[in-house]
Amino acid sequence: MAQRLRALQADLQADELVIISWTHDEVARRRSYAPLAEEFQLGEE
Numbered sequence: 001m002a003q004r005l006r007a008l009q010a011d012l013q014a015d016e017l018v019i020i021s022w023t024h025d026e027v028a029r030r031r032s033y034a035p036l037a038e039e040f041q042l043g044e045e
Helices: 002-012 028-037
Strands: none
Touching: none
């Protein structure tokens, strides 16, 4: 997944990508971001 997002970013010559979840439930939204956070080695601040 991260490889495809990085390729998209390179193709678009974008400085950043923004991923938005339209899930209203906070628990489900956090769960949906967890794989991205793991792939990009991001932690909670």
